[in-house]
Amino acid sequence: MRFIKVVFLILCVVTGLVYAHARLHDSTFQDLGIMSNDDDGYGTRWIYFPDGDGYPHYVNLTIAQEEILTTRLSSSDEILFRLHIGNDTESYVLLDNEGRPMNKSDRSIVENKMSSKKSLKLLTHGWLSSVDKPGVSDLKNAYLETQNVDVITVDWSATASSLFYPWVANETKDIGARIGSFLDGLSKWYNVTGERVHLIGHSLGAHVMGIAAFQTKMRVNRITGLDPARPFFEFPSHLNDSEKLDSSDADFVDIIHTCAGLLGFLTPIGTVDFYPNNGVAPQPGCEDIVKFFDGCSHGRSFYYFMESVKYPKSFPTYRCETWDDFLNKQCDHHGYMGEGVNRTMEGKYYLITNPFEPFGKGV
Numbered sequence: 001m002r003f004i005k006v007v008f009l010i011l012c013v014v015t016g017l018v019y020a021h022a023r024l025h026d027s028t029f030q031d032l033g034i035m036s037n038d039d040d041g042y043g044t045r046w047i048y049f050p051d052g053d054g055y056p057h058y059v060n061l062t063i064a065q066e067e068i069l070t071t072r073l074s075s076s077d078e079i080l081f082r083l084h085i086g087n088d089t090e091s092y093v094l095l096d097n098e099g100r101p102m103n104k105s106d107r108s109i110v111e112n113k114m115s116s117k118k119s120l121k122l123l124t125h126g127w128l129s130s131v132d133k134p135g136v137s138d139l140k141n142a143y144l145e146t147q148n149v150d151v152i153t154v155d156w157s158a159t160a161s162s163l164f165y166p167w168v169a170n171e172t173k174d175i176g177a178r179i180g181s182f183l184d185g186l187s188k189w190y191n192v193t194g195e196r197v198h199l200i201g202h203s204l205g206a207h208v209m210g211i212a213a214f215q216t217k218m219r220v221n222r223i224t225g226l227d228p229a230r231p232f233f234e235f236p237s238h239l240n241d242s243e244k245l246d247s248s249d250a251d252f253v254d255i256i257h258t259c260a261g262l263l264g265f266l267t268p269i270g271t272v273d274f275y276p277n278n279g280v281a282p283q284p285g286c287e288d289i290v291k292f293f294d295g296c297s298h299g300r301s302f303y304y305f306m307e308s309v310k311y312p313k314s315f316p317t318y319r320c321e322t323w324d325d326f327l328n329k330q331c332d333h334h335g336y337m338g339e340g341v342n343r344t345m346e347g348k349y350y351l352i353t354n355p356f357e358p359f360g361k362g363v
Contacts, residue, residue, distance in 0.1 A: 050295025052129025080155040089141045098185030114190030126203025130157035135302040142309040169232040176211025183216040194218035202226040210245025220250040226301035227264035259298040274337040278323040285355030308338020314360025317349040326350035
């Protein structure tokens with residue numbers, strides 16, 4: 001009898017997942033990828049948000065801001081800054097909150113790195129993730145293996161590991177401010193200028209980097225937002241404009257939207273906003289139930305950008321006002337999405353990707 005109960009419970013769970021998947025991808029999925037209110041509140045009252053491995057976690061979107069502000073969680077607020085050394089993707093030096101080496105014997109290595117004129121890439125992650133998870137780790141490797149740049153990975157997983165997403169979203173302003181102070185330390189100790197600095201963040205990490213650029217005394221050259229998180233930033237909007245990424249945070253802000261209107265921002269917030277496959281879920285190759293709803297699409301922004309590091313012209317784009325204009329071929333090719341973006345580009349751009357690697361049509 002106990003065995004029968006267990007089997008019945010498993011069947012119920014599987015049936016529920018299949019039903020949920022069907023509901024998430026049925027005809028109520030609107031043109032812009034937003035679920036309607038009759039879809040059990042998905043996208044308006046609750047949502048599945050992926051962790052760093054792509055597994056879904058339930059997030060309640062109806063929590064009052066007052067409840068978030070009064071929440072006190074016992075969590076370490078440690079941030080780890082790793083300066084990666086040479087082409088060895090596993091070697092790094094730990095820096096303190098002002099950019100100085102934690103181990104004094106590494107001082108000459110750090111001074112040599114910081115005194116270069118190469119572009120300085122700072123990479124960070126989102127909720128329930130870290131710099132060792134797929135995404136930041138793969139992007140870091142792509143840079144070190146193919147580009148002559150310096151790379152710092154920023155790990156705030158001590159805070160991001162909390163299962164209470166609303167609290168973590170609210171904490172991004174503190175994390176971002178501390179990264180801004182770290183940038184000020186690089187300027188103080190090594191004369192690093194904002195002209196060298198390129199901040200790259202995924203999901204909540206995109207807002208963290210926007211806040212860091214807003215808070216630092218230097219004027220940051222570029223921010224890349226990889227599907228900046230929507231819940232509690234765009235809808236429901238609990239945070240001020242200064243507490244989320246926008247085009248004013250750096251000289252140039254490029255955004256890649258891959259789960260717009262659900263997990264990622266729908267509205268354009270950058271100097272240039274790219275909408276591959278209309279920017280919505282499911283992205284090509286993410287239609288299968290094993291992809292756990294929209295997490296695959298949310299993560300695609302990482303992999304599109306990573307591919308562009310290796311192949312700068314992999315994603316030819318078209319400047320259009322709407323997706324329909326793009327489909328009707330009313331737009332001209334204008335530049336590329338990703339690492340090799342043309343700094344004269346601005347506005348909204350559309351493109352189509354492949355369902356599997358290589359994702360770019362230009363590879």
